[in-house]
Structures are given as C-alpha cells and as structure tokens.
Amino acid sequence: MENKAIIEKAVQELTAAAEELIGIAKPRQGQIFVLGCSTSEVLGNKIGTGGSSEGAVAMFKALKAVCDAHGLYLAVQCCEHLNRSLVVEAAAVERYNLEEVTVRPIAHAGGAMGTAAYENFAEPVMVTGVTAHLGLDIGQTLIGMHLKRVAVPVRLQYKKIGEAVLTAAKTRPPLVGGPRAHYEENRP
Secondary structure, three states: OOHHHHHHHHHHHHHHHHHHHHHHHOOOOOOEEEEEEOHHHHOOOOOOOOOOHHHHHHHHHHHHHHHHHOOOEEEEEOOHHHOOOEEEEHHHHHHHOOOEOOOOOEOOEEHHHHHHHHHHOOOEEEEOOOOEOEEEEEOOOOOHHHEOOOEEEEOOOOOEEOOEEEEEEEEOOOOOOOOOOOOOOOOO
8 A cells, every 4th residue: 555545544543543532531621632653653664764744744633633623632742852752732831831842843853743743733832741631652652651640541443553553541540548448430
C-alpha cells in the first residue's frame, strides 16, 4: 500500500480509536487528551527513521477535530530529542499552570507529529509535561509519563494505526482505604 493510502486509512483509524476511547473513558470537558505518535511506525518504518509531515498534519487535524468536538485539550508529545516535551494550546497552559519551555519542534528534533501540532495549533506553547486524563500512544512512543495516576489500559477495537502498535489509556483516581473502604460504583 502506498503512503497516501496508508495515511488516509490511519486518519480513519485514529478518528475511530479516539472516539471509542472517549466513549469508554468519559472525560469531562476541559480535560487533557495526550497523543504520542511515530509517523515512521504508522508507515511501517522503525521509529524515527521515515516519518511523514503530510501524514502528521492529516492525523493531527483529525484528532484535533475530535478533541474540539468533545471540549478536550490536546497535548502532543514530541520525541526523545526534546525530552518528550509537549505541544499544547496556550489556554491549556493557563488552565493547568503548565511549565513552559523554549524550543520549536522540527522533523528530526521533536518529530513530524510534534511539528505538525506546533504549526497547526492556533497558539502553540511547548511545555515540559502534562498530567493527562486519557491518551493514545501510536508506535510505542511511551506517553505514560504524561498520564495521571492511576493509568488504566483500554482495549480498543483497533490494535494498530497504519502499521504502528496502538496503546490506549484512561486514568482514575487512586483507590485508597482497604477492606473497610467503600467506593462509588460509577467512578471511572
């Protein structure tokens, strides 16, 4: 399958997977959805070796539309060369008091997806980290450091986006107490 067809399919899979995760996690408006994505892996290449700017922009726009429709902030993780810092909208920085860093992602220092986010958010800001409420990891980019305690894996219909392994997570508050503790049944 040529890259354009893989990207079109990946956009559809990403949109469906994000909607499914949101349906399961039931986040409240204003919460953070984190994305880690290797477009190299989506295209069937080793992470960091053959990304796609075109694919990143298409996938970013699709996920941003889903997050906007549900009132969620999108945070896009950059690669290890930027210490997995993230691109967010300025409004998320204000709401969550996030720590800003000075850097601009590019394809080989931040990754194609981080660059796409930076170039397509209305007011992009780079931050050191977030404590997201749910997220998707496409291509084993290791988003766990950006999830709230307690991360809970979510099994979705899609196991891959393109050729990349897909991992989904939601979070819940820690259960504290012990044998005498009682918990609300409708908690996430």
